[in-house]
Amino acid sequence: MNHYFFLLKQAWGSLRQKPGFLVTVVVTMGTTLGVLLCVLTLAYLLVLQPLPYPEQDRLYNVTHAMGDKSKEAPPKAFTYPGLIHLYKNQQLFEKTALLQYAEDILTSLPNQPTLNTGYVTPQWFELLGATLKMGRLFEQTEALDTFNPVAIISYKTWRQEFASAPDMLDKKVSFSGVTYRVVGVLSKEFVEPQINQVGKDVGIWFPWDYNFDVPLKESWGYMSPASIFVGKLKVGVSASNAQQRLTPLVNDTWAEHVASIPFFSGWSIKIELEPFQTVVMGESKNTAFLLLAGVLGLVLIAFANIANLFISRTAEQRRPLAIRAALGATKSQLFRELLAESGLLMLLSVLLALVIASLGFSLLQSYMSSVLPRVDELRMNTITLVAAVFCAVLFAFLFAFLSRRAINYQTLNSMLQSSGKGTGVQVSKLFRQSLIVSQVAIATVLVFVNISLFKQAIGTITEPTDFSVENMSQISLAVSASQVPPPEEVSAVMTELKKKLLELPQVESISQSVSVLDRFGLRALIAVTSGESFTLESKHVSNNYFQMMAQPLLEGDYFSDTDIKDGTQVIIVNDVFAKQLSPDGSALGLQVSPPSSRDRLTIVGVVKGVKMPAQTDIPMRVYTPLNLAPTQMTLKLQEGQSITREQVVSAIKGVSNLYALFSLQTLTEVKQRRLFTQYTSAITTSALTFITLFLAGVGLYGILSYSTQMRRFEIGTRLAIGAKRSDVIKLIVKDNAAMILLGMLTSVLVLLALYLGFNDNLNAYLSNNLVFVFVLTLVPIALLSLFACYWPLRKYINQPVVHSLRGSD
Structure with a gap:
């Protein structure tokens, strides 16, 4: 035991002399492992951990499906x-x-x-x-x-x-x-x-x-x-x-x-039972797997980068290693020394990772509680700690093993006689090529996936709508009474309140109806002519609703003041429903009827169907005249103006004490909440893209820097006999281009395998221009690769040739 403490003390003394190496490894690995531990804990919570309810496997949500x-x-x-x-x-x-x-x-x-x-x-x-x-x-x-x-x-x-x-x-x-x-x-x-x-x-x-x-x-x-x-x-x-x-x-x-x-x-009814676990968790398992896949890719890139740093570190220690070998140190003893150093670094990395994981839990609870279920249950647990210990041990052994593989034990002794110019520590060409291929392949796959998800999220956020929410707010009132007053009384109060609100200088117009972004109700209607039954979305609207929302009228007319006042039996339908009623002609004048009534509702107008934010299709919808009793209003404000809660409350109190302001919010806020998942996806994927590119760039630079250093004598010789700087650059790029292209080809095979294996799950994320997205992915990868080829080379082609020939900087 004392020997192990001695090795750790010796490793710490050695690391303190290389603070740059120490900080780089701990920060890079600690940050990456912190994200991994956070996502692993989240994935366990969403996928494997039972719900915190007694006998939850016997709990079911009963659904009631009704239709023909x-x-x-x-x-x-x-x-x-x-x-x-x-x-x-x-x-x-x-x-x-x-x-x-x-x-x-x-x-x-x-x-x-x-x-x-x-x-x-x-x-x-x-x-x-x-x-x-x-x-x-x-x-x-x-x-x-x-x-x-x-x-x-x-x-x-x-x-x-x-x-x-x-x-x-x-x-x-x-x-x-x-x-x-x-x-x-x-x-x-x-x-x-x-x-x-x-x-x-x-x-x-x-x-x-x-x-x-x-x-x-x-x-x-x-x-x-x-x-x-x-x-x-x-x-x-x-x-x-x-x-x-x-x-x-x-x-x-x-x-x-x-x-x-x-x-x-x-029609008939079918009762269905859904496990409580499924109802609570929804589609969150897919999200957990996607996050886990992305983070594992980052871990692989970080591992390759740190492995390269360890190998370079081993190369720097060739003389101390040679001395210990000459004094009788065996391969296993050298391995234990390397393990002590890597173990100490991984211990520090995991301590930092636990701190970052805790911060990650807090961030998820602050910003993702409305997207992912059970996030409030996230905390440091046994799974987190076990995973942390496992990662520390695994990576410590892997880095020590790679460092040990880079040592040519038989030639260490000769280094003492050759002043350190032997080949006691050298990374094989095959290993370096493997690192380049893996770096490029992993980075390409991750960047492609993230760009695809980012593009989809941005496309949904910026998708044009056939309605307007600019400079609009909606208010909703609650009645402070056990029973709602008669409609006539409510109508009188709402009419007076509209007058009060219109007196405010920032209010341009008011529609006494819910906004275009509010959910629709379900309604059953029968086509009088054909007898066909429909279940569609329905909303009651005021006479100026469509004009305020800028929802285009395709044919017919809007509701009139008489329709609102007298409750005329008329409706306006969207073009989706109009085509169902009359595929080859106009739906104007056609009649529909509620199933339990003899009323005939006549279609007087057809409006363009609108797709709600984040929706994939436009359902059939009908709009009916709204009386003056509802307690919701949509306000259109003057350009650049806003209305405060205090102003609305003051207007309500000036009319009646029976009502209280239930909610006041802008339609822009409502739309952004509907698109919260897309905004989150866009931010997350863009961050992961930049992190991936950064890690890949660092890794490629480290690998190619080592390769260039190994060829510095060759580079000096070529320059000495007349080669131009551009010739040397082309040579290095050409020598590494095959591995870079192989990495890109490997990424194509990985993406193809993912598509074939998870086709059903990935269809929602596929688009018609995947080739363009892939090309867009290859551009930064190619630029990073070129940079990694050139930057380590510049110190050899810009300095006097004699420095390269004699092997000193």
Whole structure:
């Protein structure tokens, strides 16, 4: 043991004399391994680590797919009464829970914050094994149809909104005119499954009875996309068996209630079970694998670079090594000395890597919590530490082994007699060529992949839209009452509020409707002429909606003031739906009908279909006249102007105290949030591209610098007998061009293998101009290679020839 300590002490003394080598190795390897450890921990969390819920392998999300036989992808949404029927009558789940997400204003606090809310039956927290900071969970006194106004708040809400009040269980909170008694505060350790939207944590939980879809309890023909059914299957019951037995339970009852509605003729319901793990994780596994592949490529490049530095370091130590060999040191003893030095460097590198990994966890939690699930659970764990130790040991042995392979033990003794001009330490030509090929191949693959992903992200971000969001903001109001006032009263208040807002100098116009970026509802319609049924997206809009949003009108007319005031039975459709109704002619004048009504809606206009940010296609859409009662508005502002929350709140208070400002945001912000994934992808891939090119450049420079140094006598001789500087440059470039081209060819084979092996997963990332992207990739790789060939050569061709001939600088 004392001998090993002596070797480490000796290695540290030697490294201190080469601070440049020490810092370069530790920073390069530490940074690379830090990123690797961060991504490895993330990948383990997303791919392998079980969810932190008891018996999570028996937890399932139940989906309700409703459509006719022609629907390839029927909408997955419950009808409210069908959901309740399933909840009360199923016999296959040990426990079940109903869940719905929303947002609401906490009006009992002075700052009236908007919180994410959740409405659940008591079994929800039992399924998750939830723990509490104080109080209790929901009980049977808060079960379905009990209407007991109590609430449970999250730990984060307790800290941020109530300043960690110790008397929280004595407080009450008010939402939408209903006052709830707080009965519990969830613990800090509770991890909420984000099955609705990644990064959207619920701030306060209410009993199911207070959800917003309760008025739909008799509407068998209306789908409720916001409702979720979760259950734990009984032991011995498989998911496939449960699907087969639950489908008739729901479908038969639903068919009985909609038998009188012609629209649903031929329709059916299929119950499907999705593992809870799949629902929570989504497509994050693919993201984890892509990140891991990119980081492993960087590790390989960094390894090649550091290996070259170690070999060069060994070459510098040829005289001390020769002395130890002459004194009787064996090959294994020399290896242990080299291992002590590489081990010490890897220890320092891993310590730095752990620090960088921790910083990486914080960055991911700050910027990726709305993209990747479970990011808030990231922390240093056993996997991180085991991977760190494994990397330290593996790379220490690899670098020591490569350094040992560079030593010609038999000729070390002769170096003492030849003043160090022997060949005791020399890297073989084949090894150097292998390093060049691997560097170029790995760099080309990584840069190509990153440029492809960057191009796709930028293409989505900059894709032109057939609508405008410039200088626009949207506001949404909440009613501070248990029941919404009659439409006539709301309409009068909203009309007065519009006048108040239009008095502001920065407001140009107002549309009393949600913005073009807000989600659409689902609606069922029947074509009166053909009898064909359609399920399409629908939105209520004001008479000036399309003009404000700059959505082109292709034929017909917009809604008139009379259509808005009297609720005329007219609609406007997009060109996608118009072509479905009338492939060879105009859709103007055609009529459609809701399935449970005799009303006839006449098409008066056709607008151009618009694709939402990050969408891949344009669905069929219809627009109907909006009355004056809704509490959402879109404001178009003067060029370069903005509106503050205080100004809107002041205008609302000047009209009525019954309303509170729910949200105020610019449409540019809304669009950027929709494109958050694309912005993140663009930033990440561009950073990885530059890091890859930098590491590849350093590596190629190191390899070719060593090769050039080995040929300095040859270079001096050529210059002495009359060769021009350009001739020498061409010679070095020509000698290395074959390996560089071989590296590029190897990258093509690797990319082809990836395509053939993962065709289904990669199709979404492929485009028609891959050849152009590949050429764009080769340009910086080629320039780096030329630079790496020329730069080490310049000191030999720019100095007197005698220096090269006598082997001194």
